[in-house]
Amino acid sequence: MIPGISLQHFLILSAALFSIGLFGVVSRRNAVGVLMSLELMLNAVNLNLIAFNRYVHPAAYTGQMFTLFTITIAAAEATVGLALVVSIFRARRSVRVEDVDLLKG
Amino acid sequence: MALTTTLFYITAAIALFGAVRVVSAQYIFRSALWLAVTLAALAVQFLLLHAEFVAVVQIMVYVGAVIILLIFAVMLTAQMGDAHISQVNRLGVPAALGAGAVFYGLYKCLGATKFAAAEAAATGSGAEQGNLQAIGSLLLGKDAPYVYPFEIIALILFTALVGAVLIARKDPE
Numbered sequence: 001m002i003p004g005i006s007l008q009h010f011l012i013l014s015a016a017l018f019s020i021g022l023f024g025v026v027s028r029r030n031a032v033g034v035l036m037s038l039e040l041m042l043n044a045v046n047l048n049l050i051a052f053n054r055y056v057h058p059a060a061y062t063g064q065m066f067t068l069f070t071i072t073i074a075a076a077e078a079t080v081g082l083a084l085v086v087s088i089f090r091a092r093r094s095v096r097v098e099d100v101d102l103l104k105g
Numbered sequence: 106m107a108l109t110t111t112l113f114y115i116t117a118a119i120a121l122f123g124a125v126r127v128v129s130a131q132y133i134f135r136s137a138l139w140l141a142v143t144l145a146a147l148a149v150q151f152l153l154l155h156a157e158f159v160a161v162v163q164i165m166v167y168v169g170a171v172i173i174l175l176i177f178a179v180m181l182t183a184q185m186g187d188a189h190i191s192q193v194n195r196l197g198v199p200a201a202l203g204a205g206a207v208f209y210g211l212y213k214c215l216g217a218t219k220f221a222a223a224e225a226a227a228t229g230s231g232a233e234q235g236n237l238q239a240i241g242s243l244l245l246g247k248d249a250p251y252v253y254p255f256e257i258i259a260l261i262l263f264t265a266l267v268g269a270v271l272i273a274r275k276d277p278e
Contacts, residue, residue, distance in 0.1 A: 002109045002153060010154070011215050013117045017124050017143075019208035024128030026200035027193045032178050033133050036140050039171065040124055043147055046159075054154040056220070061239055065251055067159050068240075071166050072258050076265035078171045082178040083269035089182040090275075098194060 010051035017044035031085045031095045035078060042074045113153055120146035131192055133179050141172045158240050 017040055024037025046067045053063025089095050123143030130136040144167045151160035244255050 002113060003107045004110045005113050007220055008215055009113065009117075010150070012212060013120070013150075015208055015211035015215065016121055019204040019211070020121070020124040020128055022207060023200050023204035026203065027197045028128065029192050029194045030133045032175060032182065033128075033136055033192065035178075036127055036136055036175060039140065039167070040127060040143065043144060043167075046163075047147060047150060050151055050154050050156045050159060054156070058155075061236065061243055064156050064159050064236070064240065065243060067156070068162060069254065069258055071159075071162055072262055075166055075171060076262050078174055079269040080265050080272065082174055083273035085178055086181055086273045095182045 007051055007055040010047060010055075014044045014047040014051070017041075017047070029096050029098070031088070031097055031100075032082070034097060035081045035085070038081075039074060039078065042070060046070055109153055112149065116146040116149040116153075119143070120150070129193075133192070134176070137172060137175045137179055140175070141168050144168050144172070155236070158237050 021037045021040030021044060024040065025034055028034045028037060049063040049066045049070070051063075053061070057063075085095055088100060092099060094100075120143050123139045123146065126139040127136045127143060130139060144163060148160045148163040148168070151157075151163060243249055244251050249255075
């Protein structure tokens with residue numbers, strides 16, 4: 001255990017990172033920036049999982065396994081997301097989120 | 106103060122500062138670089154939590170691969186005049202209020218919750234030795250509980266790669 005650092009410390013750090021990522025996802029103008037904020041949120045969740053794994057059940061590896069799968073999914077999500085961004089840029093010459101409003105009534 | 110405690114506070118501060126710069130930088134390229142800083146600081150946090158394998162995977166997959174991918178996307182989609190307009194859309198203020206409210210709620214909940222199981226287990230010794238072997242046998246060993254999820258996630262990754270190539274390629278005229 002780390003002296004003076006409790007589970008709460010990690011959870012609060014994770015909550016702060018999650019909130020910053022949430023702000024970025026809603027307010028970023030550039031679609032790539034939105035994806036970056038999304039990665040921030042996913043990483044906050046990963047920190048949560050590993051902290052719980054370490055503090056609640058250090059003999060099991062459930063949280064670390066979850067994190068490995070999350071990282072894989074995040075990589076897949078980044079690949080497809082960036083391919084979509086490049087495709088949208090080719091079609092509309094813009095990656096600003098407010099320019100992509102085809103489905104808006 | 107013990108070395109690990111100091112390390113926790115330093116890397117936490119770096120991660121938070123980097124995260125703020127990711128969502129506030131004027132140039133999206135700098136956002137990508139700050140994201141690398143944040144993810145590397147989080148890898149150190151994983152090391153502090155005795156998750157060595159995940160820390161190395163974090164460095165290799167995120168800092169190594171995803172950041173490169175993001176930087177490529179930034180370069181491929183560079184726009185003239187991006188430096189002169191605000192990078193935050195008109196939802197900036199409501200988004201900041203909402204994110205602040207989420208953080209405040211989480212903070213209050215975490216402060217009010219007693220993690221009894223955590224207190225009990227924290228005094229135990231836990232797995233202090235390296236975890237590489239344990240993770241390997243959980244994924245691919247004899248009677249491994251995670252062998253099917255492992256294979257399925259490999260399939261998902263493959264599908265995503267093929268899909269990305271299909272989406273991003275030029276339409277044949």
